[in-house]
Amino acid sequence: MEYQIVIAGFGGQGLLFSGKVLAYAALMEQRELSWLPSYGPEMRGGTANCNVIISDSPVGSPIVQNPNVLMVMNTPSLDKYEKSVAPGGKIFVDSSLVSRKVERTDVEVTYIPATKMAGDMGIPTLANMILLGAIVKATGCVGDEAVLAGLKKIVSAKHADLLDANLAAMQAGKDYLA
Amino acid sequence: MQEKTLMKGNEAIAEAAILAGCRHYFGYPITPQTEVAAYMAKKMPKIGGTFLQAESEIAAINMVYGVASTGKLAMTSSSSPGIALKAEGISYLAGADLPALIVNVQRGGPGLGGIQPSQSDYFLATRGPGHGDFHVLVLAPASVQEMADLTGKAFELAMKYRMPAMLLADGTMGQMMEPVVLPEPKEPAAQSPAWAAVGTECKRFHNVVNSLYLDPLTLEHTNFERFERYAAVERDETMWEEFLMEDAEICVVSCGITARVSRNAIVEARKRGIKVGMIRPITLWPFPKKPLQAAAEKVKSFLCVELNMGQMKEDVELAIRCKKPVDLCCRVGGMIPSPDEVLAKIIKANEQGG
Amino acid sequence: MVVFEKPKALTDKVFHYCPGCTHGIIHRLVAEVIDELGIEGQTIGVAPVGCAVLAYDYFACDMIEAAHGRAPAIATGVKRSMPDKVVFTYQGDGDLASIGMCETVSTAARGENVTIIFVNNAIYGMTGGQMAPTSLIGQVTQTSPYGRDPKTQGYPIRVCELLATLDAPQYLERVTVNNVKNVRNAKKAIKKAFQNQIEGKGFSLVEVVSACPTNWGMTPQKALEWIDEKMLPQYPLGCYRDKDQEV
Numbered sequence: 001m002e003y004q005i006v007i008a009g010f011g012g013q014g015l016l017f018s019g020k021v022l023a024y025a026a027l028m029e030q031r032e033l034s035w036l037p038s039y040g041p042e043m044r045g046g047t048a049n050c051n052v053i054i055s056d057s058p059v060g061s062p063i064v065q066n067p068n069v070l071m072v073m074n075t076p077s078l079d080k081y082e083k084s085v086a087p088g089g090k091i092f093v094d095s096s097l098v099s100r101k102v103e104r105t106d107v108e109v110t111y112i113p114a115t116k117m118a119g120d121m122g123i124p125t126l127a128n129m130i131l132l133g134a135i136v137k138a139t140g141c142v143g144d145e146a147v148l149a150g151l152k153k154i155v156s157a158k159h160a161d162l163l164d165a166n167l168a169a170m171q172a173g174k175d176y177l178a
Numbered sequence: 179m180q181e182k183t184l185m186k187g188n189e190a191i192a193e194a195a196i197l198a199g200c201r202h203y204f205g206y207p208i209t210p211q212t213e214v215a216a217y218m219a220k221k222m223p224k225i226g227g228t229f230l231q232a233e234s235e236i237a238a239i240n241m242v243y244g245v246a247s248t249g250k251l252a253m254t255s256s257s258s259p260g261i262a263l264k265a266e267g268i269s270y271l272a273g274a275d276l277p278a279l280i281v282n283v284q285r286g287g288p289g290l291g292g293i294q295p296s297q298s299d300y301f302l303a304t305r306g307p308g309h310g311d312f313h314v315l316v317l318a319p320a321s322v323q324e325m326a327d328l329t330g331k332a333f334e335l336a337m338k339y340r341m342p343a344m345l346l347a348d349g350t351m352g353q354m355m356e357p358v359v360l361p362e363p364k365e366p367a368a369q370s371p372a373w374a375a376v377g378t379e380c381k382r383f384h385n386v387v388n389s390l391y392l393d394p395l396t397l398e399h400t401n402f403e404r405f406e407r408y409a410a411v412e413r414d415e416t417m418w419e420e421f422l423m424e425d426a427e428i429c430v431v432s433c434g435i436t437a438r439v440s441r442n443a444i445v446e447a448r449k450r451g452i453k454v455g456m457i458r459p460i461t462l463w464p465f466p467k468k469p470l471q472a473a474a475e476k477v478k479s480f481l482c483v484e485l486n487m488g489q490m491k492e493d494v495e496l497a498i499r500c501k502k503p504v505d506l507c508c509r510v511g512g513m514i515p516s517p518d519e520v521l522a523k524i525i526k527a528n529e530q531g532g
Numbered sequence: 533m534v535v536f537e538k539p540k541a542l543t544d545k546v547f548h549y550c551p552g553c554t555h556g557i558i559h560r561l562v563a564e565v566i567d568e569l570g571i572e573g574q575t576i577g578v579a580p581v582g583c584a585v586l587a588y589d590y591f592a593c594d595m596i597e598a599a600h601g602r603a604p605a606i607a608t609g610v611k612r613s614m615p616d617k618v619v620f621t622y623q624g625d626g627d628l629a630s631i632g633m634c635e636t637v638s639t640a641a642r643g644e645n646v647t648i649i650f651v652n653n654a655i656y657g658m659t660g661g662q663m664a665p666t667s668l669i670g671q672v673t674q675t676s677p678y679g680r681d682p683k684t685q686g687y688p689i690r691v692c693e694l695l696a697t698l699d700a701p702q703y704l705e706r707v708t709v710n711n712v713k714n715v716r717n718a719k720k721a722i723k724k725a726f727q728n729q730i731e732g733k734g735f736s737l738v739e740v741v742s743a744c745p746t747n748w749g750m751t752p753q754k755a756l757e758w759i760d761e762k763m764l765p766q767y768p769l770g771c772y773r774d775k776d777q778e779v
Contacts, residue, residue, distance in 0.1 A: 020355075023184055023355055024184060027182065027183075027184050029359055032181075032357075033184075033356065033357065034354055034355070034356050035184070035354060035355040035356070036350065036353065036355075037352040037353055037354075039209070039349070039353050059441045060438055060439070060441040060442040060517075061435075061439040061441065061517060062350065062354050062435075062438060063350070063357070063435075063437045063439065063514060063516075065442075065516045065517055065518065078471070086481070153184075165286055177339075177384065201570070201610070202612060202613060203603055204609070208533070228612040228613075230608070230612065232605070233634055233635065233636075233637075233638035234634055234635075236600070236602065236605075236634075236635075237605040237608075237634065237635050237638065238605075240598070240599065240602040240606050240609065241605050241608050241609035241612070242603035242611060242637070243596075243598075243602075243605075244578075244596070244597075244605065244606035244608060244609020244610040244611075244612075244613065245606060245609040245610070245613040246609075246610070246611060247596045247606070247611065248576075248609075248610055248613040248614055250613050251739070252609065252613075265697065266599055267602070274597070281550070338777075375576050375594035375595065375610070376576070376592055376614060377573055377574045377576060377593070377614075377617050378572065378573050378592070378593060378594055379573040380572055380573035381573070384593055384594050385594045385595075386588045386589070386594070386595045386596070386597065387596040387597065388584065388588060388595075388596070388597040389597065390597055413600050439693060454723060470747050478716060483756070494676065509683050516726070
């Protein structure tokens with residue numbers, strides 16, 4: 001199974017970070033992977049996206065053409081990527097921020113009010129991780145242990161408290177599915 | 179062997195350069211390669227090396243020229259508009275037979291162009307980026323692993339043949355992260371080469387690092403001598419990778435990010451029973467003419483996939499002496515063809531035959 | 533008995549300079565200083581593009597030929613590569629103050645520990661006498677045939693004064709070589725500029741106001757007088773920065 005993942009929304013929502021968590025988790029599992037950010041002058045507030053591919057064989061193009069996993073954190077991103085999702089693919093929508101429903105009927109859609117949940121939990125910047133928790137649980141693209149190990153790689157030691165907050169956010173996303 | 183880590187392509191270049199023994203980096207900020215400079219700024223002071231943000235691209239390449247004159251490994255990195263500015267210094271490096279590494283993480287042009295990925299400096303790199311009659315080694319990585327490996331290789335070849343080398347990547351290669359196994363560290367060479375300007379110690383006649391020869395016959399001789407070296411490079415150092423070429427009837431030719439995209443398209447085409455393979459040049463100069471000539475004996479047609487208006491296509495046509503048709507699949511300006519676009523061209527080539 | 537020896541830091545190559553050109557004097561002064569400081573074997577010189585382009589043939593130390601104006605950047609690279617060696621550039625006015633001004637100012641602003649010998653003769657000599665950034669108002673050259681007109685060709689650049697606006701330079705002095713006393717002072721300044729580097733003090737530049745009889749269209753004697761009459765009022769001699777004196 002090759003996971004072709006697109007994570008999209010506004011700059012500043014931690015989209016690239018979410019992708020990195022998946023990438024490091026895949027590295028921990030000794031799998032093949034690529035992580036490709038959009039880049040440009042809009043560091044904050046503009047549209048941003050990140051392509052992650054996790055595979056058991058060498059990755060061809062790092063550019064995802066037809067994602068089988070799509071995570072969207074704003075309406076423009078849903079508008080842009082909905083059509084490209086592979087039939088049978090999974091779409092994860094932050095329903096606090098995306099004003100419409102997915103129109104496709106040949107995909108599985110999960111709506112999570114991630115930004116509202118994050119606010120309620122007192123971790124308003126971690127809505128991305130709530131969605132990511134749901135993705136990990138629903139797709140099994142990487143294992144829980146690998147996610148923990150990967151997170152430890154990218155959350156520096158001096159911000160150890162952030163590790164717990166990230167894990168709590170991911171857990172909330174998983175629990176929401178249940 | 180070193181541990182597998184996850185790195186951005188630009189960071190892999192920087193770390194691999196340090197591991198190759200390079201201790202001198204000079205650069206100027208420009209998207210999309212600034213991570214190289216940022217990495218060097220962090221690391222070099224800690225290992226007794228030099229990181230210097232130069233006043234201009236021109237100054238940066240001349241600082242490289244200064245270090246190279248002392249026989250040590252030096253590098254600079256930039257993106258397309260900055261490389262054009264460095265062209266002066268690259269020509270002088272070539273004229274003075276100095277080794278150096280120039281990294282070009284290409285973006286769209288001409289002019290200020292854009293900041294998204296491009297391969298539009300193919301001509302600039304492969305035709306000798308500067309005035310005069312010369313070549314630089316041009317290496318085109320297609321993965322983060324190759325960003326690291328070819329950085330080391332570029333230094334090795336530059337030193338061996340006393341000529342500048344250019345790592346010709348694109349914005350995608352620079353920005354993407356992939357697992358990479360870094361090479362074993364090498365210490366900077368303890369001995370200076372005999373030609374280096376390091377001080378005579380009053381024990382020998384002075385060394386002069388120079389590209390000026392006012393006597394035409396002498397200048398002609400230096401050009402002849404340099405091209406003899408180039409012939410040896412072409413003979414011994416050409417690198418390429420073949421993918422599913424054994425029974426191929428269509429040969430895709432592509433490097434860098436478009437080779438990765440093409441790979442997906444080829445796998446898909448094979449599922450549909452189309453016999454297609456790929457020759458991926460790893461060195462763009464020297465260009466892998468021989469495998470292309472051999473392929474021209476077997477395949478019906480070629481398809482170049484590029485992020486420019488067909489610059490490499492000219493080299494393919496030259497290499498195969500226009501023996502078979504060569505089609506082009508290209509996007510420019512920062513656009514990248516999708517695997518479907520490449521597949522459509524492969525299907526078309528298959529229908530047309532030779 | 534030898535009463536007048538050639539400095540060891542000069543090769544046996546015969547200078548190509550025109551009669552009355554002061555490059556020969558300045559080369560000799562630099563070479564004498566290198567001899568007196570005993571640094572020939574540890575010195576790397578960077579030659580310019582301009583009349584002194586062949587300086588790499590004349591100095592006996594290791595030499596590097598630069599692209600036009602880039603000598604300070606190359607010197608930076610050499611010095612960063614080998615901080616214990618002595619690195620100097622030898623540059624004319626077009627090289628240093630026109631095409632290479634960016635490199636000059638930036639190298640000075642970094643306080644790079646190198647020595648620059650700047651030969652200012654207010655003209656492009658090698659290309660046959662065109663207007664330089666330091667050409668005087670009204671000066672007739674091939675490219676200012678009606679005299680330099682500030683309305684269209686701007687004003688001459690005073691390099692020492694300009695660099696003295698920077699914090700980093702250790703030593704900036706303007707000298708000339710049009711008589712024996714001035715030659716002695718010039719040598720003193722050049723020696724100090726090299727000594728500063730050896731002592732790790734940082735950027736030193738000596739501007740030498742020079743004569744170009746050929747392109748000024750004068751006899752050598754007249755050219756030396758013209759330095760006093762025309763050049764020095766625009767380019768006053770003196771020390772524009774010496775951090776040793778600021779305590």
